[in-house]
Amino acid sequence: MIEFSNVSKWFGAVRVLTSISATVPKGSTVVLCGPSGSGKSTLARTVNRLEPIQEGKITIDGADIHAAGVDVNKLRTGIGFVFQQFNLFPHLTVLENVMLPLQRIRGQSRKEAAPAAMDMLTRVGLADRAKSLPADISGGQSQRVAIARSLVLTPGVLVLDEPTSALDPEMVGEVLKLLRKLSEEGMTMMCVTHEMGFAREVSDRIWFLKKGELKFNGEPAAFFSEDAPSEVRSFLSAVNRTR
Numbered sequence: 001m002i003e004f005s006n007v008s009k010w011f012g013a014v015r016v017l018t019s020i021s022a023t024v025p026k027g028s029t030v031v032l033c034g035p036s037g038s039g040k041s042t043l044a045r046t047v048n049r050l051e052p053i054q055e056g057k058i059t060i061d062g063a064d065i066h067a068a069g070v071d072v073n074k075l076r077t078g079i080g081f082v083f084q085q086f087n088l089f090p091h092l093t094v095l096e097n098v099m100l101p102l103q104r105i106r107g108q109s110r111k112e113a114a115p116a117a118m119d120m121l122t123r124v125g126l127a128d129r130a131k132s133l134p135a136d137i138s139g140g141q142s143q144r145v146a147i148a149r150s151l152v153l154t155p156g157v158l159v160l161d162e163p164t165s166a167l168d169p170e171m172v173g174e175v176l177k178l179l180r181k182l183s184e185e186g187m188t189m190m191c192v193t194h195e196m197g198f199a200r201e202v203s204d205r206i207w208f209l210k211k212g213e214l215k216f217n218g219e220p221a222a223f224f225s226e227d228a229p230s231e232v233r234s235f236l237s238a239v240n241r242t243r
């Protein structure tokens with residue numbers, strides 16, 4: 001459903017993505033990994049046009065999303081985006097944070113938005129915190145609220161950029177568990193993460209970027225095997241050393 005063909009991007013004179021060609025099939029979970037500075041965030045951000053591209057094409061369900069005349073706001077409402085930082089509005093309750101896209105983008109009243117937002121909070125296991133303020137819930141709960149907020153407009157794709165990197169270790173598990181559930185429910189996901197356990201158990205495909213090049217695109221079993229490319233092997237041993 002998302003197709004990258006020969007996508008290249010430069011920041012000024014520096015090429016940060018080099019001829020990326022790959023597909024995220026509908027209903028699949030792709031994990032995007034690679035060393036710092038390899039272009040993971042940049043590639044993720046091209047999907048909702050937070051980053052322009054200079055060469056190649058990205059299509060979602062066949063539509064060229066970087067074409068002139070694309071309604072960027074409409075494009076973005078069809079893609080849930082989750083960042084490392086949750087960016088919840090501190091003065092709004094958990095429920096109000098999740099209601100906001102429905103009110104702002106769908107033009108719903110509070111009365112209309114509340115039940116759908118509540119359903120979404122139930123789905124992420126936080127119905128009982130609906131009336132809390134963000135300051136009164138944990139980091140893991142905050143990220144689950146952010147995920148609920150990104151899903152409330154029922155996007156076709158969820159793009160996540162290191163959703164657990166800002167969390168204390170004991171809170172990583174609850175967020176990964178939620179992502180696993182969404183994956184099993186058939187959500188199409190593209191997730192930048194260093195959580196190799198998640199990559200191994202949940203992803204359908206792993207993309208490995210190095211210096212802007214897609215050096216590996218395959219199933220987890222191949223990625224974690226002895227026969228993986230040497231760049232993958234050394235990346236994995238570096239990840240293991242830091243844990």
Ligand SMILES: Nc1ncnc2c1ncn2[C@@H]1O[C@H](COP(=O)(O)OP(=O)(O)OP(=O)(O)O)[C@@H](O)[C@H]1O
Nearest residue numbers: 011012014016034035036037038039040041042043
């Ligand atoms: N706005 C920008 N202007 C110039 N260069 C940038 C900009 N954003 C990123 N870069 C550069 O592009 C390259 C890719 O950066 P990117 O943030 O995509 O890497 P990353 O794989 O997400 O790294 P990390 O694991 O540290 O998050 C890096 O060399 C970075 O310095």
Ligand SMILES: [Mg+2]
Nearest residue numbers: 040041042161
């Ligand atoms: Mg990044």
